[in-house]
Amino acid sequence: MNRIFYVLLFLLLITGTAKATHERAGEIIFSQVSELTFDVKIITFTYAPSPADRENLEIKWGDGTSSILPRTSKVDFPDDIRRNEYEGQHTYAGQGYFKLSVEDPNRNYGIVNIPNSVNIPFYIETLLVINPFLGPNNSPILLNPPLDYGCIDRLYIHNPAAFDPDGDSLSYRLTVCRGAYGLPIPGYTYPQASNQFTIDEYTGDLIWDKPQLQGEYNVAFIIEEWRNGQRIGYVTRDLQIKIVACENEPPEISAPNDTCITAGANLSLSIGASDPNGDLVILTGQGSPFLQEQSPAIMLPNPAYGNGEVTATFNWATKCSHIQKNSHQLYLKAKDSLVSDLPLTTYKTVNIKVVGPPPNLLEAFPLGNSITINWELYECQNAIGFKIYRYDMFSGWVPGYCETGVPEYTGYEEIVQINNSNIVEYKDENNGYGLNHGVLYCYMVTAIFPDGAESYASQEVCALLKKDLPVITHASVENTGTTNGQVYIAWSKPTELDTIQIPGPYKYVINRREGSDYVSIGTYDGLNDTIFYDSNQNTVEQQNRYRIDLYSGEGDDSFLVGSTAIAPTIFLNTFGTDQAVELSWNNDVPWHNDQFTIYRQNETTFVFDSIGYSIQPNFTDTGLVNGKQYCYKVRTIGRYASSGIIDPIVNYSQEKCAVPVDNVPPCPPSLTIETNCEVFKNELEWNLPDSCYEEKLIYYIYWSALESSDYTLYDSTLNSFYTFATTPPSVVGCFAITALDSLRNQSVYSNAVCVDINECGQIWFPNLITPNGDSRNDFFLADSVNSVHALSLRIFNRWGNIVYETDDPFFRWDGRDHQNNRDCSPGVYFYEGIVSEYSLRGPIERQVRGTVTLLR
Secondary structure (H helix, E strand, C coil), X not given: CHHHHHXXXXXXXXXXXXXXXXXXXXXXXXXXXXCCEEEEEEEEEEECCCCCCCCEEEEECCCCCEEEEEEEEEEEECCCEEEEEEEEEEECCCCXXXXXXXXXXXXXXXXXXCCCHHHCCEEEEEEEEECCCCCCXXXXXXXXXXXXXXXXXXCEEECCCEECCCCCEEEEEEECCECHHHCECCCCCCCCEEEEEEECCCCCCEEEEEECCCEEEEEEEEEEEEECXXXXXXXXXXXXXXEECCCCCCCEEECCCCEEEXXXXXXXXXXXXXXXXXXXXXXXXXEHHHHCCXXXXXXXXXXXXXXXXXXXXXXXXXXXXXXXXXXEEEEEEEEEECCCCCCCEEEEEEXXXXXXXXXXXXXXEEECCEEEEEECCCCCCCCCEEEEEEECCCXXXXXXXXXXXXXXXXXXXXXXXXXXXCCCEEXXXXXXXXXXXXXXXEEEEEEECCCCCECCCCCCEEEEXXXXXXXXXXXXXXXXXXXXXXXXXXXXXXXXXXXXXXXXXXXXXXXXXXXXXXXEEEEEECCCCCEEEEEEEXXXXXXXXXXXXXEECCHHHCEEEEECCCEEXXXXXXXXXXXXXXXXXXXXXXXXXXXXXXXXXXXXXXXXXXXEEECCCEEEEECCCCCCCEEEEEEEEEECCCCCCCCCEEEEECCEEECCCCCCCCCCCEEEEEEECCCCEEEEEEECCCCCCCCCCEEEEEEECCCCCCCEEEEEECCCEEEECCCCCCCCEEEEEEEECCCCCECCCCCCEEECHHHCCCXXXXXXXXXXXXXXXXXXXXXXXXXXXXXXXXXXXXXXCEEEEECCCCCCECCEECCCCEECCCEEEEEEEEEEECCCCCXXXXXXXXXXXXXX
């Protein structure tokens, strides 16, 4: 009796759901009420006359609970379209990731790219993240509806006009429409296009170039929120597009490109739209600028109407409250209106970045070994502080259009962040180590805002310390040796010393670092002796660092006036590689080194000859012979910004040797895969770039069953091709190749290529069986048995009796009743089962059911 009930129920599901069809499109959005409480709206578009009109919808909150939300809004539009809103609040127990989801039977009948859409549930989801370290969060709001129209063989573009109330970054990516239990809909395909069907990950433009068949299509895409480089949630939109044959052409929008404006200035843009057919055109503007609490933008008129063409003016008196890290989006929409043909819509997005004004940096003045900079009180009260940047020379850099902060390429580096917008000065003492004499220090300041936005940079101000201390200029290796090495040390004497405040006599103390301390290695009385030789040192294995102290007074009255900056010797490192030697050296000296000269010892004369130049502290000497020793040293050429100091400053490194060896791995192969869906095998083939030297190589094949898993070594081959097959057969997996040379140097991975179950399609079943021995349709068997993890199948007759059951994916039912081995009577039989199939995300289980007609 239960079996008969099951079959009747199955038939009712097949025949009855066509009358219950209604869901077309929608999404779920939320806003934060308090730390753990959120207000949620379900927005759906339905077929208005459907008897399955929903006064309530169930939502799953992602924490194991669910609620029934009442409909709070119902608006009917032409073409039997109804917009519904369901709203409710939910309080979570704590922080975490929560997937809000709604599943409702059923979608509307006849969706082209969803097989049997009338029997497929409608499913949407949104990810809500509660993280107190990221702050409050509201989901994006999609200002354009999820229903749209397009024409055969015409470019179609849809933009959701997503607005994020928190100013977070948004990105967009396609996904598949989902049905029961949130699983991908079996047989779902992206709409057929003559050229491409894509979404712009930055603008959100969904581009269909170009539709080929009339009908209704459903597509889905995900709008992801990002804050500080971290994904903090997403909204999934299920969009319905109706494609018809039409002669109409869409309007065209004329508007400026993306722009930037300094907060406090007025932005005025001229906007226009025209229709190539001369039809009535309606131009509207929406988006973030219109939704600001203070001084929102206006567009006059909005909407604007005109026959053939229309113009409007966008005005925005920007304020400091509009400053944010991400651009504001002005979404423009132009729609024509006509009676004889389908109206079409065009979208355009204008990104407007509101930037904080530059702080007004006034001056920099030196005092001792520090420099103090000051600026005017910042005009934007929503700033939270400042960033101070420093560079040890004048750059002359001026921010470019829309260039905020101080980029690294300027040479400036951030030295401190001040988290107080009421501060107007900063004393730079180089983190307590003091600034160096003889160096020109330049500064820029930017204001910072709560979301990480940074203002335009201030003007550049510079200052030199007074030369009231010695300035070290040389720490040059004169001789290389383990016991007889020698270093030449020199400095420039102070020329702005206040001899009244600091009377003589004076004394220099020369110090060398040993371990973590500095020890005295020599003294000079007076200010005129400025050269010292540090002899009997190990300059082969160690780098020496020096400091000169200036003392005033005699005996117990002697005191330290101050010290030079620390000056290290240039210490050369060498590394032998294949037919080359790589050289590198330190450049942490207190002066600026502009150029480096590289010397290599002549193997005949033993003289060090110049072989090249570099402006970076590294160099590679190529074209060498493996196994042969080569010796080098480096000369540095630099200078101070201050006048009265020797220029140029020349120093030498120690001598260092190296032997080239073959330790360079081959180039990574370039991998391609052809999938053979008849025998469920992947044919791998790869090649090396033409520029790579090819020797006899061995190739390792790496494989991962899941997209998120690590690769494991599967096999190796001497060939540049490989047939990959598994038992049971599956084409699912990710592949990569490495190459190894005769010395076992191994390349990095090739490009990774992943093959998912959709490459060969999921398992499906025929609807006809004719077991008459003619080798055509003799068996009821699964087709595309690719990557099946497990299968459980039962076949019923019309009375609900089981005539066949199996758990073998390669079953072959010959039309006999397995209970008595007799031929089953001709007629319609019903099957149902559970199939689990491998995918790149792991096994996916789904229910299969249908009918098969038996003929004899």
